[in-house]
Each structure stands twice: as C-alpha cells, then as structure tokens.
Amino acid sequence: xxxxxxxxxxxxxKKIRTEMMPHTLTRLRQKIKPISxxxxxxxxxxxxxxxxNFAFFQQIQKLxxxxxPKAYLFLAATVLVxxxxxxxxxQFFNWRYTAKLFAYILLIIGGxxxxxxxxxxxxxxxxxxxxxxxxxxxxxxxxxSLRFILWSILLVFLPIMFVAVLPIQAEKISSQxxxxxxxxxxxxxxxxxxxxxxxxxYAAIFREHRxxxxxxxxxxxxxxxxxxxxxxxxxxxxxxVQYGQDAHLxxxxxxxxxxKLMVLVVGETARAESFSLNGYAKNTNPELSKLDIINFSxxxxxxxxxxxxxxxxxxxxxxxxxxxxxxxxxxxLLDIAQRAGYKVTxxxxxxxxxxxxxxxxxxxxxxxxxxxxCAKNGECYDEILLDSLKAYLAAIPxxxxxxxxxxxxxMGSHGPAYYQRSTAPYQPFKPSCDTNAIQGCSNSELLNSYxxxxxxxxxxxxxxIGILKSNTAYQTGFWYLSDHGESTGExxxxxxxxxxxxxxxxxxxxxxxxxxxSAWHTGNPAQxxxxxxxxxxxxxxDNLFPSLLTLLDVKSQVIDGKNNxxxxxxxxxxx
Numbered sequence: 097x098x099x100x101x102x103x104x105x106x107x108x109x110k111k112i113r114t115e116m117m118p119h120t121l122t123r124l125r126q127k128i129k130p131i132s133x134x135x136x137x138x139x140x141x142x143x144x145x146x147x148x149n150f151a152f153f154q155q156i157q158k159l160x161x162x163x164x165p166k167a168y169l170f171l172a173a174t175v176l177v178x179x180x181x182x183x184x185x186x187q188f189f190n191w192r193y194t195a196k197l198f199a200y201i202l203l204i205i206g207g208x209x210x211x212x213x214x215x216x217x218x219x220x221x222x223x224x225x226x227x228x229x230x231x232x233x234x235x236x237x238x239x240x241s242l243r244f245i246l247w248s249i250l251l252v253f254l255p256i257m258f259v260a261v262l263p264i265q266a267e268k269i270s271s272q273x274x275x276x277x278x279x280x281x282x283x284x285x286x287x288x289x290x291x292x293x294x295x296x297x298y299a300a301i302f303r304e305h306r307x308x309x310x311x312x313x314x315x316x317x318x319x320x321x322x323x324x325x326x327x328x329x330x331x332x333x334x335x336x337v338q339y340g341q342d343a344h345l346x347x348x349x350x351x352x353x354x355x356k357l358m359v360l361v362v363g364e365t366a367r368a369e370s371f372s373l374n375g376y377a378k379n380t381n382p383e384l385s386k387l388d389i390i391n392f393s394x395x396x397x398x399x400x401x402x403x404x405x406x407x408x409x410x411x412x413x414x415x416x417x418x419x420x421x422x423x424x425x426x427x428x429l430l431d432i433a434q435r436a437g438y439k440v441t442x443x444x445x446x447x448x449x450x451x452x453x454x455x456x457x458x459x460x461x462x463x464x465x466x467x468x469x470c471a472k473n474g475e476c477y478d479e480i481l482l483d484s485l486k487a488y489l490a491a492i493p494x495x496x497x498x499x500x501x502x503x504x505x506x507m508g509s510h511g512p513a514y515y516q517r518s519t520a521p522y523q524p525f526k527p528s529c530d531t532n533a534i535q536g537c538s539n540s541e542l543l544n545s546y547x548x549x550x551x552x553x554x555x556x557x558x559x560x561i562g563i564l565k566s567n568t569a570y571q572t573g574f575w576y577l578s579d580h581g582e583s584t585g586e587x588x589x590x591x592x593x594x595x596x597x598x599x600x601x602x603x604x605x606x607x608x609x610x611x612x613x614s615a616w617h618t619g620n621p622a623q624x625x626x627x628x629x630x631x632x633x634x635x636x637x638d639n640l641f642p643s644l645l646t647l648l649d650v651k652s653q654v655i656d657g658k659n660n661x662x663x664x665x666x667x668x669x670x671x
C-alpha cells in the first residue's frame with residue numbers, strides 16, 4: 097500500500113514537472129547537482145521563515161526589551177526559532193515524493209500572504225479569511241497592481257521555478273529516516289533552548305500582543321483558514337430559524353395618514369474621523385452640512401469587515417453575543433419588517449448582502465442605468481443607487497399604500513482603489529493617489545484619494561435626501577451608517593479586517609446619520625427629539641435592529657429595549 101502511494105505521488109510530481117517546465121528548464125535541471133531531502137527542507141524552512149516575514153521581525157525588533165547588540169541577538173534568536181519550527185514540521189510531512197508538492201503549496205500561500213502582511217500591514221485572521229471567501233471578482237481586480245505583480249514574480253513564481261528545477265537525490269529509506277531523526281532532534285533542541293533562554297521576553301511580548309502570530313507567513317493563513325472553517329464558516333442546509341413571529345404594525349395606514357418610506361443606506365469602508373461633520377479639518381461634507389440631519393458622532397461597528405458587520409447589524413444580536421452560525425440561518429431585521437407588513441427591497445452596488453436580504457426582494461437594476469454609471473470592469477459609481485431608487489419609486493402604483501423599507505448598499509470608499517470611488521466633480525483634494533498600490537503613495541496623496549471618496553458619498557447621501565424630500569406620497573426617513581472603517585497607513589496598517597480586539601479606531605469608529613421629512617416630523621415629533629438628544633452618546637450597530645423597527649412602528653417581543661435608542665427617552669410603543 098505504501099509503495100502504491102509513493103508511486104502515485106511520484107506520478108503527480110512528474111506530471112507537474114513536465115507541465116511546468118519547458119525543455120530549457122529540463123536541461124537546466126539536469127545540470128544542477130542534486131541535494132538531499134534534508135538540505136531541501138532546510139532551504140525551504142529558511143525561505144519561509146526568513147524571506148517572507150519581515151513585518152513580523154520588524155514588530156519583534158520594536159517590542160524587544162533589549163538595546164544594542166542584545167537586541168540584534170534577540171532578533172536573530174527569533175529568526176532561528178521560526179526556521180527551526182518549520183524545519184521540525186518538515187521532518188514529519190516532507191518526504192522525497194511529497195516534498196515538492198508541499199513546497200509549491202506553501203510557497204504560493206506564503207508568498208501571497210506575505211504581500212498583504214508586509215506591504216499593507218494586514219493581519220491574517222479568521223475574519224480576513226471570511227472576507228476573502230466572500231470577495232467578488234471586482235474587488236480582486238482592485239488589489240492587482242504593478243507592485244503586486246512584481247512581488248508575485250520575485251517571491252512566488254521564481255521560488256516555485258527554482259524548486260521545480262532543483263533535483264532531490266534518492267536515498268535509502270534507512271538513511272533518510274536517520275537524517276530526519278537527527279534534524280528533528282537538532283531543531284527541537286534549538287527551538288526549546290531558545291524559547292527557554294528568552295521565555296520571559298517572549299511571554300511578555302506575546303501576552304500583550306497576541307495577534308503577532310497573524311504576521312507569520314504561511315502559518316497565519318493556514319491557521320486562520322482552519323479556524324474559519326472549524327468555527328466561523330456558515331454551515332449549509334441548516335433549517336431556517338424563524339424570529340420575531342409576533343411582529344406586527346402598531347398603526348395601519350389609513351386614508352388620512354401617509355405610509356412610511358424608510359431608506360437605510362449601508363455604507364462601505366467609511367470612517368467617522370474623515371467626516372467633517374465630526375470635526376475633521378478637511379471639508380468632506382460640504383452638502384450634508386447644509387441639511388437638517390442628525391449626526392451621531394460616537395458610533396462603533398460590529399466588526400471590521402463587511403462579512404461580519406453586515407449580517408451582525410441585521411441579526412438582532414449585540415456584538416458581544418454575536419453568533420455567526422446562528423445568524424446565517426435565522427431571520428433578521430428585514431424578515432421581521434416584512435412579516436409586519438413592510439415591502440422590503442434591497443438595492444446593491446457592492447458584493448451582496450451576506451445573507452441579510454436572502455428572503456426579501458432584491459432589486460434588479462435596469463440595464464440603461466447600469467450603462468450610465470458602470471465601467472467596463474463592472475464596477476459602478478454609487479449614483480447608480482440614486483437612479484435605481486428613482487426608478488423603483490416611479491414604478492409604485494398611486495393607490496399602493498404599503499409602507500416600505502429600502503436598503504441601499506454602497507460601494508462607498510472600498511479600497512485600495514480609492515481613486516475609483518469618486519467622479520471628477522467630487523475630487524477637490526489634490527494630489528491624489530491614483531493607483532491601487534497605495535503603499536507606494538505618500539500619506540497626503542493617499543488621504544486625499546480616500547477623502548475624495550467621502551466627498552462623493554456626501555454628494556450621494558445629500559442627493560438621496562433631496563429625492564426623499566420631494567416625495568409627497570410617504571412619510572420619508574433616511575438612516576445611514578457604514579459597515580466598518582478603514583486604515584490608511586496609521587500604525588503601519590492599511591485597509592480593514594483587523595481582529596476587533598486590537599483594531600485601531602479608524603476601523604471601528606463609523607459615521608451614522610439620520611434625516612426625516614416634515615411629514616415624519618409632524619407625525620412623530622417625540623421620536624425626532626429623542627434621537628437628537630443622543631447624537632453625542634456612545635452608540636453602535638447594535639442599536640440598528642431595535643431602533644429601526646421601532647421607527648417603523650413594528651412591535652415584537654424580540655426588540656431589545658436596552659439597545660433601543662427610542663426607549664432611552666422613556667418613549668414606549670402604543671398598541
């Protein structure tokens with residue numbers, strides 16, 4: 097059986113070599129002196145441990161308790177620990193017929209992971225894996241740049257080609273086992289010895305900085321992926337759990353009272369500190385600042401990535417008790433509003449609703465509107481949402497008195513291609529970073545591009561309010577909040593998706609705005625007054641579920657009073 101397995105693996109490796117290597121490389125391979133499996137494992141361990149982990153070693157250097165030569169000695173010891181750990185692992189998994197196959201896998205995973213860690217300061221976590229699994233092709237395109245291509249060539253494809261042409265000499269199984277035992281022993285002794293010598297230092301560093309391990313490639317991706325599928329990945333075919341079955345409207349629409357139309361805008365990657373409404377020095381909100389809006393300045397997100405925040409904010413579960421598995425197959429806010437009598441519609445200009453809108457209407461944007469606002473690569477400016485809303489409202493029959501909840505999902509400020517998130521009239525800040533290789537731009541250029549995307553969002557939101565203000569068939573309301581924030585080089589970090597416990601405020605502090613028509617004001621003055629009183633209080637996405645349902649006059653036992661903004665003023669729903 098063992099012989100058959102080895103024959104199969106040998107055949108796989110031979111096929112890979114045949115398909116990957118042109119004739120010239122085959123000839124080159126013949127000229128290279130074969131090396132032993134032990135030497136191959138050491139070379140692979142050195143490459144993975146040393147070449148791919150500059151960001152990790154930089155952090156260790158910053159956190160070392162030593163100065164001068166001792167600091168460099170501590171850094172060298174850390175390098176040896178990583179290399180020895182990999183070499184020890186390879187003694188168990190890397191055999192002659194499997195070595196290259198494992199090497200290809202690790203070089204691909206490690207090489208690409210190292211790009212995001214070393215170039216963008218991204219920490220690889222289960223949340224990042226989830227975000228990656230739900231990324232659409234357009235978002236992948238945004239990550240492609242000349243820097244990424246060069247990195248891929250130098251640190252992925254060239255090492256793979258080197259491994260492909262490097263011959264591994266045949267050895268007797270007894271000799272191979274003896275060498276493996278020796279290398280395993282030396283690696284184990286070296287690993288344990290260094291950890292023992294510097295135990296106090298490593299314990300102090302990793303106790304205070306638990307996520308340092310998320311910088312070590314490729315183990316970070318392997319570990320995070322395993323954790324994601326073990327704990328976080330939604331299980332398929334689970335029965336739908338009904339929630340809020342008692343939901344009903346407190347007031348039915350009559351001929352004398354207008355129905356409600358609430359437009360909820362889910363922003364993308366907007367951070368509160370870049371809104372001039374919150375004190376930012378640049379005027380990023382020139383249009384919204386002139387409108388009668390309620391700006392909430394102290395709001396935090398449920399997560400640092402869309403795949404977490406969006407299902408969380410619609411689930412009815414607070415962040416501290418959020419159960420992703422349960423949320424994936426339980427009804428949420430939109431289901432409850434629909435059960436109560438609202439016509440619920442989701443209009444998307446992003447990568448989907450992450451399960452939040454699976455059981456409500458998902459508006460199909462007409463092709464002429466797409467042609468107007470979308471580029472050839474399929475990405476669309478957010479003004480597509482405005483025209484889609486206009487088309488949606490125009491199609492409603494005059495005698496239709498159904499209250500409506502419409503959710504608009506923005507592209508917002510999604511990076512790293514911030515320069516593609518705004519049109520020319522809304523790019524006041526120059527010079528800008530007109531590339532998706534943002535780590536190559538200056539800090540001011542990068543911030544200008546990001547801030548321009550906020551200016552464009554300001555225009556989109558103010559135009560939306562204009563649409564709602566002109567609508568006389570409904571009591572109209574508007575609620576905007578972003579899914580999460582964004583890092584633009586602060587603390588050496590870019591983009592988002594950091595573990596929440598260590599995520600900087602740029603990724604968790606989000607903007608939130610409300611606006612209500614005069615008809616809504618007239619019918620619900622106490623609500624507006626109550627919300628206005630809380631504009632400087634600490635709030636979060638936890639407040640969305642109970643507060644929005646209450647604004648919509650929906651009654652249900654699942655509405656949590658603790659997070660209901662409208663109950664903080666002593667307001668109670670009336671039957």
